[in-house]
Amino acid sequence: MRLLATPDRARQIEAAHGRQRALEPAEAHAIGLILPQGAVHQGVALRPGNLPDVELADFAPAPGAVLLMLDQVTDPQNVGAILRSAAAFGAAGLILQDRHAPKLSGALAKAAAGAIEHVPVARVVNLSRALDDLARAGWRSVGLAGEADLSLATALDGGPTVLVLGSEGEGLRRLVGERCEALASIPMPGGFESLNVSAAAAIALYEASRPR
Incomplete structure (x- = not known):
């Protein structure tokens, strides 16, 4: 899992949920560069782990x-x-x-x-x-x-x-x-x-x- 947030958003997240080891502060434009084209974010982006395989x-x-x-x-x-x-x-x-x-x-x-x-x-x-x-x-x-x-x-x-x-x-x-x-x-x-x-x-x- 990878969690990116702008400095302001990072402070809000940690104030509400405590310190997050996966949290990486990043500027808004840097977050936009790693997202798919056209994706909209509000200062936070999460890359979760892979979904489990189902048979x-x-x-x-x-x-x-x-x-x-x-x-x-x-x-x-x-x-x-x-x-x-x-x-x-x-x-x-x-x-x-x-x-x-x-x-x-x-x-x-x-x-x-x-x-x-x-x-x-x-x-x-x-x-x-x-x-x-x-x-x-x-x-x-x-x-x-x-x-x-x-x-x-x-x-x-x-x-x-x-x-x-x-x-x-x-x-x-x-x-x-x-x-x-x-x-x-x-x-x-x-x-x-x-x-x-x-x-x-x-x-x-x-x-x-x-x-x-």
Whole structure:
């Protein structure tokens, strides 16, 4: 871990929390030089340690447990917002593909507002095979698809569930959708055709958190 702060900020930090061994006083322009381009700081920058590696086997099925899986969702702002919702609703974790998914840094970390420290994230090579592995471990997968006749509320049974969401443009890929035990839609009586994927994830997490 590395903590940089301007002299004024350093004094404020130490006054509030005591002496910090990792704290390095630095001028504002020096802090800006080590941050990604376009990043905004207020006189403080923290480089945390690496996040722990997470495997599918680390997700133990339990009644009411919910995992999220994202298929080809590449916008870091969306993934960050989904992580924030996952933390708010107590999701057990998030599963991303090795490719076609953003890194847990930069804009994603900012949008997540600290949630990447609270929600375990596993990366897998193949989402279809991951769904097979999770099914053998006792998880039931429900894919969100706007064209599905089954409503999400009906599809959920209160057991350990993987909610699978696809990209806003193409939705779930065929092979991923075929591996889901059920496909369900979020009823939209207003007649609008679709939701932003992060909004859909928040609604799905809320629905899954309701007692059954």
